Amino acid sequence: MNWRFENTGLRSGVFNMEYDEALARALIDGSGSPTIRVYGWKPHAISIGWNQSMDEIDLHKTTAAGIDVVRRPTGGRAIFHANELTYSVVLKAHGKNILQIYEDISRALIAGLTELGAPVAIEKSQPHFPSLYRAASAVACFSSTGRYEIKSDGKKLVGSAQRRYAAGGGDEVVLQHGSILMGPEHQQMVDFLHRSSEEQHDALRRELDDKTTDLSAVLHRQVHFHETAEAILHGFRTSWSISPELVNMKDEGQQVTL
Secondary structure, three states: OOOEEEEEEEEOHHHHHHHHHHHHHHHHHOOOOOEEEEEEEOOOEEEEOOOOOHHHEOHHHHHHHOOEEEEOOOOOOEEEEOOEEEEEEEEEOOOOOHHHHHHHHHHHHHHHHHHHOOOOEEEOOOOOHHHHHHOHHHHEHHHOOOOOEEEEOOEEEEEEEEEEEEOHHHOEEEEEEEEEEOOHHHHHHHHHEOOOOHHHHHHHHHHHHHHEOOHHHHHOOOOOHHHHHHHHHHHHHHHHOOOOEEEEOOOOOOOOOO
């Protein structure tokens, strides 16, 4: 099947999550194609993992600030989506396990980020997730790093999550998506959490500052959505030797159908 590369521009949280899942469903029923998508968030949004409690988010504050709150179809923890490029990849697993797909996608992202000039590497350690999720900082995705996530100078730059759907013939369809941070705005996640204590609030802020970075900090300049999108397209083209059909839907008011 021919690949597609879709740039859907800045969209609402509900649109972004429903569209990612619709791409997966279309590949399952045979009406869709394997797809790489890049997008942003307007208004800014918080997404929480499929099994995460909404009670961890202060919805009064998000409403007052005009922040979308949406549940992802994938797992993981809460992310504040602002100055970032989000990618998603929908493909058939063809027998590859979770970590093999993570590694394949990470290598394509590495190729794209390297094209931008970012010094990046794949994180290959495997943390003990039950211990991490018991920690006070566990509510925020970017406070921890899993295997095959991407770092620069030892700090997390890209956070990703994956879900698998049963497909015909014993195969599986994979949806993986993640945030490529272009600026430090993700750290505002702390401002929209219910505070169990001021000390834990301050500890999480320090942890995000110590453990995460963004493209503007790494490249020492402002980084734009369009150039990051072009670099990610380049990364998948060269790493996977594909020539995807290009679909640009940047106008927020444009109707988008599969």
